[in-house]
Structures are given as structure tokens and as C-alpha cells.
Amino acid sequence: MAEVTGIKEIIKPENLAYKRTRIMTDNVLSYCPGCGHGTTHRILAEVIDEEGLQSEAIGVSPVGCSVLLYHYIDIDWQEAAHGRAPAVATGIKRLLPDKFVFTYQGDGDLAAIGTAETIHTCNRGENILIIFINNGIYGMTGGQMAPTTLPGMRSSTSPYGRDVKVMGNPLKITDIIATLPGTYYVTRQSVHTPANVRKTKKAMLKAARYQKLNKGTCFIEIVSNCPSGWKMTPVQSNKWMEENMLKYYPLGDLKVPPEETVQNANNPEKK
Amino acid sequence: MEKELRLMKGNEAIAEAAIRAGADGYFGYPITPQSEILEYLMEANPSRTTGMVVLQAESEIAAINMVYGGAACGKKVMTSSSSPGISLKQEGITYIAGAELPCLIVNVVRGGPGLGTIQPAQSDYFQATKGGGHGDYHLIVLAPASVQEMADFVDLSFELAFKYRNPVMILSDGAIGQMMEKVWLAPQKERSKTYPEWATTGKPPERERNIITSLDLDPYAQEQFNKKLVAKYNEIREKEVRYEEFQCDDAEYLFVAYGTSARVCQKSVQLARAQGIKAGLLRPITLFPYPSVRIGSLAEKVRIILSVEMSAGQMVEDVMLSVNGKVPVFHFGRMGGIVTTPDEVVDYLKSKIIGG
Amino acid sequence: MAKIRGSIVVNIDRCKGCEVCTVNCPTGTIAMAKEVNHKGYFYAFPANPDLCIGCANCAMVCPDGVITVYKTKI
Known part of the structure; x- marks a missing residue:
């Protein structure tokens, strides 16, 4: 492994402040440079590690850029058909209710082809975590218009910009999800700055704990970038995301559970 | 119990x-x-x-x-x-x-x-x-x-x-x-309390992670899987081939039928035999795998094979593949949700014998 | 008052040169190299190691998890 280091004297085990979690495998991520998927994977892996969930976790990967997610996090995985991850997760959780079950889906997967599965899984209040990556585009197939593509935004299938009169409006599916009684915690986050990474991690930690308490569906949208699909540098894409995506998809909690449940969750007898 | x-x-x-x-x-x-x-x-x-x-x-x-x-x-x-x-x-x-x-x-x-x-x-x-x-x-x-x-x-x-x-x-x-x-x-x-080793049940430290997927981007690996x-x-x-025979031993005319059509054809065999026509029935129980070998060997002994199905003729193609041209193969059956009657089957058979 | 000093280790083989770390570094420690790694990416490196405060911002936003951070009080 080739590496470059800062001041050598500080590099001692006792000074370690941040290291890639061991739950991430050694496989090189297949994502483009600067893609938020990698950051989100790492946060998820850190939560699984820190909550001691590796032996309980069963993840469901989608169809889309993150289809190979099962190569990157060292837990048991199922790969679902496009849009069907919530149904697959329902099957898992109903039969293995003590496991930590989550899906990881993109906007096309969750908010277009899988809309019915998403809504009904949340409506039944399946006790799972849904992680929803919204970058407003179909990345894997080469940058086509997604259900969440912004008005006027160009893609390979909206080359003159999304005309909402013809192509429909961007779907704020998380807002819909938040209205369903089956959901317990619904939030919209991002991973493009350290502060947002921290917030996303906190949200995932909460969701993991709520699942242990059988609280219902937790839903975390992560507004993310797609430098290749948006045809920008990674840094430009994060800036564009802040200026455009976050206006349409503002960050923050959409449904907050009573806070005391979090405190209760902090003190269960450790297994 | x-x-x-x-x-x-x-x-x-x-x-x-x-x-x-x-x-x-x-x-x-x-x-x-x-x-x-x-x-x-x-x-x-x-x-x-x-x-x-x-x-x-x-x-x-x-x-x-x-x-x-x-x-x-x-x-x-x-x-x-x-x-x-x-x-x-x-x-x-x-x-x-x-x-x-x-x-x-x-x-x-x-x-x-x-x-x-x-x-x-x-x-x-x-x-x-x-x-x-x-x-x-x-x-x-x-x-x-x-x-x-x-x-x-x-x-x-x-x-x-x-x-x-x-x-x-x-x-x-x-x-x-x-x-x-x-x-x-x-x-x-009792419901099983054990799990197959490939099942995704949460990865204990002592085993590799289990991955359930149908995806392989490497065509060579995919071909190996195929x-x-x-x-x-x-x-x-x-x-795993399973089938049932009804009066096939001396049959000259063989019905092949499954499910409801097989029940109909049992009666058709009896009706035909009452009229002096030596009919028999092979009922596939497994449709995949198909009892091709048995139908192929029965084709050595019979004059005609009639596939009776409530369809436009689907299983008849498998019968034909099994028979491989040894004897004529026909299809008969009602469609649209109508159950074929035993008489209709016998009448059709007779038309094939007389006509053939 | 104790001063916080940090140091980072960048796995340059896995760096994809996205530069997201550089814009999130509050002290200007990390920058992009003028040379490329074996995959052809200009990789990130501690250009001004003395400025590092070990805040881990760079590591936190790194999509590929290539940065390890150490920190100590002097």
C-alpha cells in the first residue's frame, strides 16, 4: 500500500482519531470520484460496527449504482430486483424479527419503479430502516431523468431540461412517507460536509436503536451528488447540490419520535 | 399424531x-x-x-x-x-x-x-x-x-x-x-429450527458473509453459473420424473394429460374401451422434469398419441419432442375456461382413427 | 493552553482525486499532488502537515475512506 503521511511522530496507535471501519471490506468502491455513495456506505458501516450489529445485520441492496453494495460492507446481504427492496426486507424482517434489516436504494429504485413497495412497506410500519439516496438522476444507466430530477434540470432523457408539464414534477416522496402512520422517524440529510456527515451518522444511529425497540419504519433520505451524471467536478457538484437540490429538498427531520425513546434505547441491557 | x-x-x-x-x-x-x-x-x-x-x-x-x-x-x-x-x-x-x-x-x-x-x-x-x-x-x-x-x-x-x-x-x-x-x-x-449454510441470517464472526444475488457482471463467471x-x-x-399410467399395458391409443384433463381422460379411457378402442392414459405428475423417456418408449407400442389439455396446445410440443416422430401426435382440448368432457375426447380420438 | 496537533495518512492507491477533502480542510493541510497514482488520479496529500489539527473533516467526507487521522495534545 502506497501512502503519504503527515508528521510521523504523531502517528501512533494511541493517537488514532479516525480510521476506516473494519466493517468496510477491502474491495475498491466502484463509484465515480467524489460520489456520496461511498461516504454513506462508510457511515452505515460505522453505525453497524459501533452498535455491534454485524452479526445481526441483513442488508438489501438495490438495482442502481449501489447494486454491488454487498461487496463493500462485511455483513449478510440480499440483492433485490429493481424497486423491490422494501418487499424483500419485509420478507426478511417478518421471518427474522430480531435481525437488523435495512434497504439501501436510489431515487429511481425507491421513488419510481418501487413506489408501491416503498409506500406500502412504510404504511405497514415494517420495522426496518430504509436509506434513500437522492441524487436526482439515474447514475448507473448513464444519467437519465429520475423521479427526483429538478425542474429544468438536464439529463440524457431530458436534454432540454425537465419540462414539468410534459415529464411531471420531481417527487418529494420522503414528504409523503412522513405522513404515513407506520413510519416512526423520517429525516432528510446529506453527506457533503463534515457537519452533515455527523448528522447523517446520528440519524442512522437513532434508526438502528429504534429498530431494536420495534418502533416502525425509519426512513433516511440522503440528498447526494452525481458528478458524472451532472457533468461536474465533485466539488462543483456538491456546490450545485447545495444551491439547487437542497432548496427543493431541504435538509432536516420530517418526522421526529418522542425524544425519551432515544434515552431508553441508550440504556438497554447490553447483550 | x-x-x-x-x-x-x-x-x-x-x-x-x-x-x-x-x-x-x-x-x-x-x-x-x-x-x-x-x-x-x-x-x-x-x-x-x-x-x-x-x-x-x-x-x-x-x-x-x-x-x-x-x-x-x-x-x-x-x-x-x-x-x-x-x-x-x-x-x-x-x-x-x-x-x-x-x-x-x-x-x-x-x-x-x-x-x-x-x-x-x-x-x-x-x-x-x-x-x-x-x-x-x-x-x-x-x-x-x-x-x-x-x-x-x-x-x-x-x-x-x-x-x-x-x-x-x-x-x-x-x-x-x-x-x-x-x-x-x-x-x-415442526417448523425447522436450523438454517442452510448459505442463508442470510446475520453474519457470525466465524463465517464469511453470505450474499444472495443473481448478478454477475463477469460474463465468464455468469456462463459458469449458467x-x-x-x-x-x-x-x-x-x-425427479414422476408420472402415473392408467391402462397403458395393452393400449393402442395413448392419451397424455395432466391435472383436470387427466381426470377427464381417465373416464375417456373407460368410454373408449367400452367401445372396443384400447385407450390408455399417461398422466405426467411432474411437468418439469417431463416424463419424456417413458412417453418415448410408449410411442414404440401405440398407434396414436393424443395430448389432451385445456389450452390451444402447449404440452403437445413436449409430447412431440418425446415421441420424436415415431407415431402421429395430436392435440385436443377446450379453451377459454371450458373443461373438456370425456365424450368429446373419445369423439376426437375416433375421428383421428377413422380419419387417419 | 494545550495545542492540538494532528497528522493524516493517505492511502494514495485508493484515492480517486475528487478533492472533496481539500475544500473541507479548515487549515489548508491537505492538497492535491502534482503527480498521479497508479490509476491516474491526482491524489490528496498533506501538503502542509504542520497545519493539521486532526479534526478528521477530510476523512469524514472522503467517499473512499482513504484517510486515517491521528491527533495529540502538545
């Missing part, structure tokens, strides 16, 4: 047999003529007795994907539907076949295409036996001809599904699903 005698609909028998087979989960969506399966399970509420999960999904698509999730956990799971619903499930079925997951899919066939009719038909034979979804795969397909077999084949299906890590379909029809007959029900089996499937299907062809 003793076996229990009950008078039941075919659909109810499947549901009760599933509970007794120790099934872990059922996921379904209502559609005529099989809604009794879901209704029976909801009323029986096995979550209180065996712990079996029963869930009404929002669609057939969701139901089959719930089956995918449960099956990938190594659980005994099943779904049921009728023709239009089975078409919707095809995406999930091909993923299940591609991920090599064991499960049971029940198709209580009704007439098609499209919304078709709610009356019994056998027009889903191609879909059931030739794959149904995309890609090279086969289901193991069992064709019950009685309410008793509706019940018996549930346990058999799970056994075969787990033995070969392959989805199994019970290909029934609206007649067998709806009719009532006496049925001996097997004693209650070859593995072919080898599995060939093993199934070799070991």
Missing part, C-alpha cells in the same frame, strides 16, 4: 397442508380462483400455533419479493396466485431461480390471455415449464389432479425446493382449486 380426514376445497387443502408442512411464511394477494388460500390461512391464523407468518401483500410483485427475502433467510416460504398474478410474479421468480432460492409458488390457473376468465384452464403450461421470466432457468413443476395431491404436493415441493435450491411450482387449475373432495391431511410437522444451473436441471430430469 394420526393423519386426519377432511372434506376440503383444493385451495383450502393447500393452505392447511402448508401449515402442517411446517411452512414459515406465506405472502399472497387475492385473485380468483385461488383467494381461499390466503383466506384460509388468515382464518387459521397459524402465527398463534406454529408461528407461520401470513401476510397479504400490496401486489403479487411485492408478495413474490417477500418470498425472495424469506427464502434467502433459509425459511420455508410460499406464495400463490392465478394466471394474471403469476405473470406479475415472473420478475421475482426469475430472480429467485437466479439466486437459487427454494420456495413454493402455487398457480391455480384460469383462462387467458390478459384478464381472460376466472374459469379453469391449462394455458400457463409454457410459462410454468419453460421458464416464464427472462433468462435460462426452470422451475420444478408439479401438476396435482386431486385435492389430495394439492395437499400432498406442498410438503413434496418444499422437499424438492430445498434439495435442489430451486423454486417449485404447483400448477393447478381453477377446477381442482375450487372442487371439494375428501383429503387425508398429514400430521403437523452451466451449473444446466447441470442441476439435468440432475432433476434424471432423478
Whole structure:
């Protein structure tokens, strides 16, 4: 492994402040440079590690850029058909209710082809975590218009910009999800700055704990970038995301559970 | 525990047999003529007795994907539907076949295409036996001809599904699903407490992570996987063929028919023999694997083979492949949800004898 | 008052040169190299190691998890 280091004297085990979690495998991520998927994977892996969930976790990967997610996090995985991850997760959780079950889906997967599965899984209040990556585009197939593509935004299938009169409006599916009684915690986050990474991690930690308490569906949208699909540098894409995506998809909690449940969750007898 | 005698609909028998087979989960969506399966399970509420999960999904698509999730956990799971619903499930079925997951899919066939009719038909034979979804795969397909077999084949299906890590379909029809007959029900089996080693149950530190997927981006690896499937299907062809013969020993005219049509043809054999026509019946019980070898050898002895199916002629193609030109092969059957009568079959046979 | 000093280790083989770390570094420690790694990416490196405060911002936003951070009080 080739590496470059800062001041050598500080590099001692006792000074370690941040290291890639061991739950991430050694496989090189297949994502483009600067893609938020990698950051989100790492946060998820850190939560699984820190909550001691590796032996309980069963993840469901989608169809889309993150289809190979099962190569990157060292837990048991199922790969679902496009849009069907919530149904697959329902099957898992109903039969293995003590496991930590989550899906990881993109906007096309969750908010277009899988809309019915998403809504009904949340409506039944399946006790799972849904992680929803919204970058407003179909990345894997080469940058086509997604259900969440912004008005006027160009893609390979909206080359003159999304005309909402013809192509429909961007779907704020998380807002819909938040209205369903089956959901317990619904939030919209991002991973493009350290502060947002921290917030996303906190949200995932909460969701993991709520699942242990059988609280219902937790839903975390992560507004993310797609430098290749948006045809920008990674840094430009994060800036564009802040200026455009976050206006349409503002960050923050959409449904907050009573806070005391979090405190209760902090003190269960450790297994 | 003793076996229990009950008078039941075919659909109810499947549901009760599933509970007794120790099934872990059922996921379904209502559609005529099989809604009794879901209704029976909801009323029986096995979550209180065996712990079996029963869930009404929002669609057939969701139901089959719930089956995918449960099956990938190594659980005994099943779904049921009728023709239009089975078409919707095809995406999930091909993923299940591609991920090599064991499960049971029940198709209580009704007439098609499209919304078709709610009356019994056998027009889903191609879909059931030739794959149904995309890609090279086969289901193991069992064709019950009685309410008793509706019940018996549930346990058999799970056994075969787990033995070969392959989805199994019970290909029934609206007649067998709806009719009532006496049925001996097997004693209650306990639900399995162990998991196959490939199941996703949460990764303990001592093993590698289990990944259930049907994806391989490397075409060479995918081809190896396809070859593995072919080898599995060939093993199934070799070991799991099931059929039943009725008065075939001296038969000069052979009916080949499954399910409801086989029941009709039993009577047709008797009617024909009363008229001095030596007819016999071969009833395939497995439609995949197909009893090709036996039909091929019977073709050495008979003059004509008549495939009787409630379709435009689907299984007849497999009969022809089995016979390989040795004797003339014909098809007869009603469509659109109409059950063929025994007389019609004999009349058609006679027209072929006289005409031929 | 104790001063916080940090130091980073960048796995340059896995760096994809996205530069997201550089814009999130509050002290200007990390920058992009003028040469490329074996995959052809200009990789990130501690250009001004003395400025590092070990805040881990760079590591936190790194999609590929190539940065390890150490920190100590002096």
C-alpha cells in the first residue's frame, strides 16, 4: 500500500482519531470520484460496527449504482430486483424479527419503479430502516431523468431540461412517507460536509436503536451528488447540490419520535 | 399424531397442508380462483400455533419479493396466485431461480390471455415449464389432479425446493382449486429450527458473509453459473420424473394429460374401451422434469398419441419432442375456461382413427 | 493552553482525486499532488502537515475512506 503521511511522530496507535471501519471490506468502491455513495456506505458501516450489529445485520441492496453494495460492507446481504427492496426486507424482517434489516436504494429504485413497495412497506410500519439516496438522476444507466430530477434540470432523457408539464414534477416522496402512520422517524440529510456527515451518522444511529425497540419504519433520505451524471467536478457538484437540490429538498427531520425513546434505547441491557 | 380426514376445497387443502408442512411464511394477494388460500390461512391464523407468518401483500410483485427475502433467510416460504398474478410474479421468480432460492409458488390457473376468465384452464403450461421470466432457468413443476395431491404436493415441493435450491411450482387449475373432495391431511410437522449454510441470517464472526444475488457482471463467471444451473436441471430430469399410467399395458391409443384433463381422460379411457378402442392414459405428475423417456418408449407400442389439455396446445410440443416422430401426435382440448368432457375426447380420438 | 496537533495518512492507491477533502480542510493541510497514482488520479496529500489539527473533516467526507487521522495534545 502506497501512502503519504503527515508528521510521523504523531502517528501512533494511541493517537488514532479516525480510521476506516473494519466493517468496510477491502474491495475498491466502484463509484465515480467524489460520489456520496461511498461516504454513506462508510457511515452505515460505522453505525453497524459501533452498535455491534454485524452479526445481526441483513442488508438489501438495490438495482442502481449501489447494486454491488454487498461487496463493500462485511455483513449478510440480499440483492433485490429493481424497486423491490422494501418487499424483500419485509420478507426478511417478518421471518427474522430480531435481525437488523435495512434497504439501501436510489431515487429511481425507491421513488419510481418501487413506489408501491416503498409506500406500502412504510404504511405497514415494517420495522426496518430504509436509506434513500437522492441524487436526482439515474447514475448507473448513464444519467437519465429520475423521479427526483429538478425542474429544468438536464439529463440524457431530458436534454432540454425537465419540462414539468410534459415529464411531471420531481417527487418529494420522503414528504409523503412522513405522513404515513407506520413510519416512526423520517429525516432528510446529506453527506457533503463534515457537519452533515455527523448528522447523517446520528440519524442512522437513532434508526438502528429504534429498530431494536420495534418502533416502525425509519426512513433516511440522503440528498447526494452525481458528478458524472451532472457533468461536474465533485466539488462543483456538491456546490450545485447545495444551491439547487437542497432548496427543493431541504435538509432536516420530517418526522421526529418522542425524544425519551432515544434515552431508553441508550440504556438497554447490553447483550 | 394420526393423519386426519377432511372434506376440503383444493385451495383450502393447500393452505392447511402448508401449515402442517411446517411452512414459515406465506405472502399472497387475492385473485380468483385461488383467494381461499390466503383466506384460509388468515382464518387459521397459524402465527398463534406454529408461528407461520401470513401476510397479504400490496401486489403479487411485492408478495413474490417477500418470498425472495424469506427464502434467502433459509425459511420455508410460499406464495400463490392465478394466471394474471403469476405473470406479475415472473420478475421475482426469475430472480429467485437466479439466486437459487427454494420456495413454493402455487398457480391455480384460469383462462387467458390478459384478464381472460376466472374459469379453469391449462394455458400457463409454457410459462410454468419453460421458464416464464427472462433468462435460462426452470422451475420444478408439479401438476396435482386431486385435492389430495394439492395437499400432498406442498410438503413434496418444499422437499424438492430445498434439495435442489430451486423454486417449485404447483400448477393447478381453477377446477381442482375450487372442487371439494375428501383429503387425508398429514400430521403437523415442526417448523425447522436450523438454517442452510448459505442463508442470510446475520453474519457470525466465524463465517464469511453470505450474499444472495443473481448478478454477475463477469460474463465468464455468469456462463459458469449458467452451466451449473444446466447441470442441476439435468440432475432433476434424471432423478425427479414422476408420472402415473392408467391402462397403458395393452393400449393402442395413448392419451397424455395432466391435472383436470387427466381426470377427464381417465373416464375417456373407460368410454373408449367400452367401445372396443384400447385407450390408455399417461398422466405426467411432474411437468418439469417431463416424463419424456417413458412417453418415448410408449410411442414404440401405440398407434396414436393424443395430448389432451385445456389450452390451444402447449404440452403437445413436449409430447412431440418425446415421441420424436415415431407415431402421429395430436392435440385436443377446450379453451377459454371450458373443461373438456370425456365424450368429446373419445369423439376426437375416433375421428383421428377413422380419419387417419 | 494545550495545542492540538494532528497528522493524516493517505492511502494514495485508493484515492480517486475528487478533492472533496481539500475544500473541507479548515487549515489548508491537505492538497492535491502534482503527480498521479497508479490509476491516474491526482491524489490528496498533506501538503502542509504542520497545519493539521486532526479534526478528521477530510476523512469524514472522503467517499473512499482513504484517510486515517491521528491527533495529540502538545
